[in-house]
Amino acid sequence: MLHKEFSFIKANIQHLEKEDLKVSKGSVGWHLDHSLKVINSVYENIKESKPTNYEKKFNLLRLVTFTLGSFPRGKAKAPKRVLPPEIILKEAVENQLVVARKNLESINGFDDNQFFTHPLFKQLNKKQTIKFIGLHTNHHIKIMKEILK
Template sequence: MSIILTEMLFKLEKCVSSKDKKSSQISKSTIGWHLDHALKVINSVSEQAIDSNPETYKSNFSFMRVVLFKLGFFPRGKARAPKSVRPPETIVETEIHNQLQVARTHIKKLETLPENAYFNHPMFGMLNKKQTVRFLEIHTNHHLKIIRDILKS
């Protein structure tokens, strides 16, 4: 199991009680929005990798992926969340906890997948298992940093 992702899930879980907090200087969205979105991404990406056919994986080069993965962060405010991973209007605490449980299961499953299990990212192309885990780490950390900044404000 990815130790980094597991630790990140614990950090996300600690923030659930602050789900309604918001700071318009940091983000247009509440902490709950960031929690829900980060978990939807973990679960959606994991499901796609779990359901992928490793035999159809094709390695591809993405300059943007190489740069951002090397830097280990995504710049703020540069991308819009796809509709499929956008949170609902009302964030429900029990739903976040349910998503956390599902995410823990998915992370365990990711570890057992073949190396060429993949997730097809709209900007980065096909990401193999290692790249998929790296993407999830960077994406989740991106939202954890925003949450931390909201909590500090």
């Protein structure tokens, strides 16, 4: 799961400082750190969830976004807990990558109704959470690829 994405992240840790303000206010390092923080934060959320508390509800924004397979740029604001620090260290990104790989493998063993609550998409069950992580990570990889052009 996310093997290509993790390979991209690992290969581009060397470009932490690279930026292009025409593309994004964040550097490659910002997008790497943020993407990994999201994966690890979502993992902690779904791990702690109780399957009996999951309520399947229709969400139009989720349906449209998941069907299109991408997020529009610049529309959402990241919660503070997943914002990168002022100074992004190579070692910190590498460590988060190791943790993210392990966490994603662990999600497969969770109950189908364990869930992550997203501010806009609301409750996402295990399958939807995995889809969200992929969409979110790829959203930031597209931005990084533009910065690296």
